[in-house]
Amino acid sequence: MADVHSDDRIVLDPESGSASMADALRGLHPADIAIALGQLDGETTKSVLAELDTETSADVLIHLDEHSRSEVLDALGPVEIADITHELESDDAADVVGMLAEELQGEVLSRLEDEDRRAVEELLKYTDESAGGIMASELVFLKSGSTVKDAIELIRKAADEVDDIHNVYVTDGDRRLVGVLSLRDLVLGGAETQLSQIMDQDVVSVSTDMDQEDVARVFRKYDLVAIPVVAPDGKLVGRITVDDIIDVIHEEAEEDMSLMAGTREDELHEDSAFRVSRIRLPWLIIGAIGGLGSALVMRHFSLSLEKVIALAFFVPVITAMGGNVGLQTSTIIVRSMHSEFGLSGAARERLGKEWRVAILNAIVLGAGMCAVVGFWLGDWHVAAVVGCSLAAVILVAATLGTLIPFALRGMGIDPAVAQGPFVTTLNDIIGILVYLGMASTFLTRIT
Amino acid sequence: MADVHSDDRIVLDPESGSASMADALRGLHPADIAIALGQLDGETTKSVLAELDTETSADVLIHLDEHSRSEVLDALGPVEIADITHELESDDAADVVGMLAEELQGEVLSRLEDEDRRAVEELLKYTDESAGGIMASELVFLKSGSTVKDAIELIRKAADEVDDIHNVYVTDGDRRLVGVLSLRDLVLGGAETQLSQIMDQDVVSVSTDMDQEDVARVFRKYDLVAIPVVAPDGKLVGRITVDDIIDVIHEEAEEDMSLMAGTREDELHEDSAFRVSRIRLPWLIIGAIGGLGSALVMRHFSLSLEKVIALAFFVPVITAMGGNVGLQTSTIIVRSMHSEFGLSGAARERLGKEWRVAILNAIVLGAGMCAVVGFWLGDWHVAAVVGCSLAAVILVAATLGTLIPFALRGMGIDPAVAQGPFVTTLNDIIGILVYLGMASTFLTRIT
Incomplete structure (x- = not known):
């Protein structure tokens, strides 16, 4: 053993x-x-x-x-x-x-x-990531008039060629699927039994052009071990086995996670520091350009910052909160788009739910931060500005985190991109703009 | 169909x-x-x-x-x-x-x-997430003296009780595994054939206490459809089928992604905004406390900031870069720990590789940022401080991103936690400390 x-x-x-x-x-x-x-x-x-x-x-x-x-x-x-x-x-x-x-x-x-x-x-x-791209053409299928004995004979002939036989398919004269039998059905059926008598007529199949992620969802939903694949004209052309689907699920998860982290999944097998650096640099450069955008915004408000230097202290609070809220929101939206339970709903409906959550979080965190800053600095004007803009940033980040995945999906881009560094960077810039904009407008010392 | x-x-x-x-x-x-x-x-x-x-x-x-x-x-x-x-x-x-x-x-x-x-x-x-926790006790197993006919008879009896039969197991007198047969072997074997003649003696099995993620890795590695589970005393006690493993892989991926985003995977099915808010708030509060840590550091350097207000402009660049580099690094380290190709290696070896990548990125981004800031502000002293501390922050973030997953694993905590908001927050504080520390030390206008 x-x-x-x-x-x-x-x-x-x-x-x-x-x-x-x-x-x-x-x-x-x-x-x-x-x-x-x-x-x-x-x-x-x-x-x-x-x-x-x-x-x-x-x-x-x-x-x-x-x-x-x-x-x-x-x-x-x-x-x-x-x-x-x-x-x-x-x-x-x-x-x-x-x-x-x-x-x-x-x-x-x-x-x-x-x-x-x-x-x-x-x-x-x-194409690589379609059902056609991952299927094998080796199949065991028979016409509907055949018997269990015929099927076993065919399996014996195919045994050399096909490694994992889980099911035997039954087709009509046009190679269209009419039924499926598991090996268990064959083991338990008598040799002379007609396949049509013991086959399951509810065959779950997929089309060659279905995306591999959707094929994986079908496997997961129906607890399958193998699935037949049919061409657009309805003819049986191949089958996909569960071991390949496990690889698909694994790869898609790695891909999503790499997108979130701003890297690529193939980096794992890369030994050269130069090539790894080349994979990661584009994301870091996006971050750096975004950071310069934030710097531009802060420079625009440099007079306010000079008058009340304490405002600068809370820039990291604002950017961290925008980033975290944006990531929480976009992750849930993208996950629900990928879920088979139909939770994604319309953008407007999801936005309503995310706003309710964001308003609660904005009240708790905004009030909490206002109190902490007020008692710490003893400057309740600055404290009020920090608290209010923190609340505003939470609402903005939740809005972007909800809408950007829908926008990406609408443009045919993988919505998981919304979980990556790009949106966090955007949230940084908008957050600072809101914060220093509010400060310049409402702090009487500045205006 | x-x-x-x-x-x-x-x-x-x-x-x-x-x-x-x-x-x-x-x-x-x-x-x-x-x-x-x-x-x-x-x-x-x-x-x-x-x-x-x-x-x-x-x-x-x-x-x-x-x-x-x-x-x-x-x-x-x-x-x-x-x-x-x-x-x-x-x-x-x-x-x-x-x-x-x-x-x-x-x-x-x-x-x-x-x-x-x-x-x-x-x-x-x-326990829920062990092989024992996901296995079923329904099994088709026979003593090694049995024949194909005996096995088919047993499958017939079990057919009501066991839904998916993929394999038949062969045991010795002590219920210890000695072989496995697929249904195909039974279909192709003669009725009187001894199971011991056609069975595969290399049975891959798992122990009841193996973690479900490790079980999933075994399925993926050997392309399995079902695996027998043995108790610590070596007796066959159950089997796990691939449909449950697909759920495990899916759940673990969702869990890792939720950890990265600072939420929980069960949030998807939560309708109440209050309960969703309660799930997300702890992570946001960690972020807020971290942000206050950054504020403390900046206040410590408020004299420097007052003298050279331009220093404040680049705080978001520093924090964004620390966050991105830290996340890229920790994601690759955690992924390689989860990989079956044994790429994780020792902490010291991985640190060497990450440092080589970080040094390259630090040179490119540090020099680039120095040039941009220099030409933009015309202040090459500030530009040099921004460029050098950006490079230093990249090295620090890569170090933390490598070591923290190893430390967490050593403490028995899921290393994926390193990809969450906690480490990003830590990187923010350290990044600002490095940046303003360097500025106060090297900018002659300040010292």
């Missing part, structure tokens, strides 16, 4: 040579081999893979992270890549071929068997 | 009465019924469910979001809850019973059949 701990790691010694490294790895699960090889460079990984059999190499390649995989592919020639591709299911084969330069793609494709080549070429036509 | 669009929603009219609402829902998938009922209050949902058969009601209850589910349970009596629980698999039954007040729990449990009650009581002993 293999005992699994996520901290179990095989450490390879690159000095020991590829044959001895391969010996240490042989017999392990391809996923574990991939993790061990992830520490090595592309050339070394390639020579270790060459020591293993082609089927294992192919499985390992698919389990490598994208960065290492592309390094290994760079080190391999078209013949070796074609051999590996031959061992893969069509979706993985298309992923590998899709990573190659166009010229190499042609060379590898020309070396595949006709059927494999057609399947890969077909899959490459779909 | 059911065509699935994630935007398909059934809108119920609560005025039409529970019988007519139930008519509109009958025949739909429980997940779709749950979404339609999610719009109604607990009492109305309860009366609609009463019109449906108990099995459907039970499935719908499990598909309701946690908030609606608890509302419905509040409206139901112990007899009805026991009837529903009877229809559920043990993991869902334990979830439902676990949501009840202690007294009601006892009443419901006493109404269950002995076997069901023991299973639920057993599962309730495990």
Whole structure:
């Protein structure tokens, strides 16, 4: 029994040579081999893979992270890549071929068997993040007149080619889905039973052009293990299995979180400080430009600041509050847009709810800050200005945090961008403008 | 064929009465019924469910979001809850019973059949977020001497009780795992074949006390559909299916994102502005207290600010940069801690890498800001102070962003907390201290 701990790691010694490294790895699960090889460079990984059999190499390649995989592919020639591709299911084969330069793609494709080549070429036509882009073409499907025995015979024939068979699909003469059976139905059905008698006619399917995030939502909603994919003309063309959906959910979460933090998820596999810096700098430059915007606003009010220097003390309070409220609001709005429970509602309705929350928070924090500043400085005029503008900034930030995700979605941009540094920066500038504007207007010492 | 669009929603009219609402829902998938009922209050949902058969009601209850589910349970009596629980698999039954007040729990449990009650009581002993807490006790397992025919017979008997059978487990006399078979192996094996001849002896299993996030990583790594769970004494006690793992991955991502934004994921289902405000206020108050810390620091340097008011203009640049760099760094560190590719490494090693990136960014942004401020204000002394302290703040924020997640993990706290408002606030204070400290030390007009 293999005992699994996520901290179990095989450490390879690159000095020991590829044959001895391969010996240490042989017999392990391809996923574990991939993790061990992830520490090595592309050339070394390639020579270790060459020591293993082609089927294992192919499985390992698919389990490598994208960065290492592309390094290994760079080190391999078209013949070796074609051999590996031959061992893969069509979706993985298309992923590998899709990573190659166009010229190499042609060379590898020309070396595949006709059927494999057609399947890969077909899959490459779909966009990466659609149902078509993540499906495999290998399918077990039969005409509705077939029996359980026929189905088992077909599974036996497909066993070499298809790794995970969860369901058998039943189609009409036009390859349109009419039913689905689980393997359990087959195990329990008699050999001569007609599939149409025991199949489930309520087949949940998705279209090739559905976004992968929506496909993931369908899996989550109906607790699926596999889903059939149909072309726009209604014909059954592929299936997606749950392991790929787990990757989709994971990647989308990483992507959203990276957007919030102002970085990119592929940074994780980047070793060069220069390249990491290049990924992060654009977001920091946006922040810096925004900061200069704030500086411009403050300079505009420099006379007020000179007269009452205490006003400057509370600029960080104002910007921090605008940032926090804006992020809380936009995160909830974006999350509810992604939720399957239809909570997003119309922008106006959501704004109403966010305003009610913001008014409560504005009263508590505005009054609290006014009291603290008043007792601390003994200057109740400044305290009133700080308290009132803090309340105003909370309302403004909640408004922007609600409306910007809707605006982004309306423009076809991922609303998660609203959780990133851009909106926080905007909130800083507006917050300072509100604060110093109020101070200049209402503080009698200044006017 | 059911065509699935994630935007398909059934809108119920609560005025039409529970019988007519139930008519509109009958025949739909429980997940779709749950979404339609999610719009109604607990009492109305309860009366609609009463019109449906108990099995459907039970499935719908499990598909309701946690908030609606608890509302419905509040409206139901112990007899009805026991009837529903009877229809559920043990993991869902334990979830439902676990949501009840202690007294009601006892009443419901006493109404269950002995076997069901023991299973639920057993599962309730495990902590919520462990493998034991999410597993189901329903299992199909046989002694190693059994044949394919025996296994099919057992599946037939279990078919009523276990919904999704993906694997059949083989154990020794002590209920210890010795092998696993997929349903495909059974379909393709001859009736008299010994299970031990065709089973896979490399069974990946998890222990009851493994954290659910680690279980999810095991699923992701090995592309699993189900995993057996063993007690600390090595005995097979349950299994976890992939649909529950999808929920775990989804919830953990929502939780991390909520931590970053300073809110809580259950806010989504909260209608009352008061309760939402109570969820968000603590984070905002931390931000406000931090802001007062910044104000204290600025007051300490108020003489310097009075002499060179331009220094105040760049406080937002400094705080924004500290916040952004800190968030970029902590996000990458936390993500790599969660990654299965073993990239987290030791704190010292990671700090080295982050410092290299920070030094590059510090040079680019520090020099750039110095140039912009210099040409803008024509005051190259202030420009130099702004540029140098911006660079210093980038290095400090990168250091904190790296070390704080390690420190939190060391203290047994979720490192994702480092991505939240607390660290950003800390960066604000330290950034201003560095900036005004440098200004007071090096600007000759001040000293």
